[in-house]
Amino acid sequence: MSVDMNTIISLCKRRGFIFQSSEIYGGLGSVWDYGPLGTELKNNVKRLWWKSMVYQRDDIEGLDAAILMHPNVWKTSGHVAGFKDMLVDCKSCKKRFRQDLLKEKKCPECKGELTEPRSFNLMFKTFVGALESGANEVYLRPETAQGIFVNFKNILAGSRKKLPFGVAQIGKAFRNEITTGNFTFRSREFEQMELEYFTRPEESDKWFKYWVNERFEWYKRFGIKKENIKLREHGKEELAHYAKSCYDIEFRFPMGWSELEGIAHRSDFDLREHSKISGQKLSYFDEETKKEIIPHVVEPSGGVDRAVLAFLMDAYSAEKVRGEKRALLSFHKALAPVKVAVLPLLRNRPEIVKLAKEIHKDLMGDYKVSYDATASIGRLYRRQDEIGTLYCVTVDVESLDDKKVTVRDRDTMKQERIGVDRLKEYIRVKLNGL
Ligand code: ATP
Numbered sequence: 001m002s003v004d005m006n007t008i009i010s011l012c013k014r015r016g017f018i019f020q021s022s023e024i025y026g027g028l029g030s031v032w033d034y035g036p037l038g039t040e041l042k043n044n045v046k047r048l049w050w051k052s053m054v055y056q057r058d059d060i061e062g063l064d065a066a067i068l069m070h071p072n073v074w075k076t077s078g079h080v081a082g083f084k085d086m087l088v089d090c091k092s093c094k095k096r097f098r099q100d101l102l103k104e105k106k107c108p109e110c111k112g113e114l115t116e117p118r119s120f121n122l123m124f125k126t127f128v129g130a131l132e133s134g135a136n137e138v139y140l141r142p143e144t145a146q147g148i149f150v151n152f153k154n155i156l157a158g159s160r161k162k163l164p165f166g167v168a169q170i171g172k173a174f175r176n177e178i179t180t181g182n183f184t185f186r187s188r189e190f191e192q193m194e195l196e197y198f199t200r201p202e203e204s205d206k207w208f209k210y211w212v213n214e215r216f217e218w219y220k221r222f223g224i225k226k227e228n229i230k231l232r233e234h235g236k237e238e239l240a241h242y243a244k245s246c247y248d249i250e251f252r253f254p255m256g257w258s259e260l261e262g263i264a265h266r267s268d269f270d271l272r273e274h275s276k277i278s279g280q281k282l283s284y285f286d287e288e289t290k291k292e293i294i295p296h297v298v299e300p301s302g303g304v305d306r307a308v309l310a311f312l313m314d315a316y317s318a319e320k321v322r323g324e325k326r327a328l329l330s331f332h333k334a335l336a337p338v339k340v341a342v343l344p345l346l347r348n349r350p351e352i353v354k355l356a357k358e359i360h361k362d363l364m365g366d367y368k369v370s371y372d373a374t375a376s377i378g379r380l381y382r383r384q385d386e387i388g389t390l391y392c393v394t395v396d397v398e399s400l401d402d403k404k405v406t407v408r409d410r411d412t413m414k415q416e417r418i419g420v421d422r423l424k425e426y427i428r429v430k431l432n433g434l
Contacts, residue, residue: 048334049302101179142175145301153281162287171191184305184309201293242270244266246262263298324382328386353373390410
């Protein structure tokens with residue numbers, strides 16, 4: 001990875017991709033806000049995932065479950081007992097560390113003595129209703145998956161799906177992470193895109209392999225270079241309590257290869273446990289064998305924020321063009337936050353500004369189109385390159401006579417004269433149904 005984290009953090013702040021939460025009050029640790037461009041990029045990532053998972057297939061339905069759930073959900077899922085990190089405190093400098101990440105038994109910062117390890121649950125707690133008592137305690141969900149399992153019966157009844165079928169969901173998750181840092185990579189509030197794919201038990205290994213490959217290819221299809229992404233199989237000792245096997249899709253982040261998405265074979269763990277504890281039947285009647293079966297589950301679970309960060313880092317390059325630095329975000333066209341920028345060549349010529357504004361208005365509606373008249377054309381192009389805008393439309397003096405504008409392509413930097421009356425259709429074809 002050629003770009004370092006600080007370059008990306010400063011670009012994100014300067015251009016309005018990502019800000020620290022509550023910055024004017026000194027910030028809230030490991031919580032992030034997405035600015036105008038970051039919101040577009042993040043929405044595009046989510047839209048692409050949804051399209052690939054739900055619209056382009058006939059075996060997957062969507063769900064949008066609540067963040068707050070009955071506390072028994074998290075007891076049954078194993079999160080209350082098992083979703084913990086062992087922590088140690090330094091007796092001298094008072095800093096806190098995850099025990100499993102320490103290389104020696106002394107404080108890595110000041111070499112001070114450490115306390116005995118104590119377990120720390122990563123789930124955030126809050127209260128429902130007026131009383132702040134233990135009986136009213138609920139958790140902010142640490143993953144979206146459980147919303148799908150507890151709705152299995154509802155979805156099956158409403159959709160009449162046959163195995164294999166999946167349920168896809170995108171939503172917020174919360175973890176009170178201890179080892180933070182690395183920008184949005186490890187946030188305390190983040191978004192997940194999760195699929196639970198229900199299969200016949202005997203077909204689950206086949207579908208597991210299928211989804212590992214499918215998800216790996218998805219990142220490459222939307223621009224991640226193959227040298228920056230790899231698959232890593234979990235060793236037996238590393239597997240989560242529910243998993244039979246697991247692969248991580250890892251991206252070459254500046255701090256080293258790190259998880260972008262995990263694909264887990266969860267067997268029938270979740271449906272079986274929820275069925276046992278809730279007393280509800282969470283099985284599937286197999287018409288072929290006339291038997292009730294508990295489906296097995298394959299779960300591709302990706303982080304929206306990590307995907308956004310990876311797409312950003314992978315798309316970034318900086319080069320010298322005619323002695324000047326040109327920073328470029330060469331996003332896949334479906335991901336680019338701004339598709340078209342309309343730029344008047346001379347901002348003090350009212351007829352040019354008027355035509356440029358008319359064109360801007362005409363193009364608006366289906367995707368993000370921006371208008372910028374605040375600098376010279378060279379600088380305007382550089383600004384648009386830096387945020388990955390696909391096409392710059394420039395209105396110049398000639399445009400007033402020949403009713404044509406210059407369209408500049410981000411990647412080839414080629415310029416073409418296009419009639420104003422053909423412009424909308426020209427861009428529509430270029431964007432090809434986005
Ligand atoms: P890690 O080992 O990095 O803590 P994990 O194995 O605990 O991650 P999972 O529980 O498998 O993560 O969650 C699925 C996905 O959710 C991850 O692949 C990641 O993309 C995303 N994710 C998990 N925790 C965070 C976080 N704190 N901040 C941002 N994204 C996260």
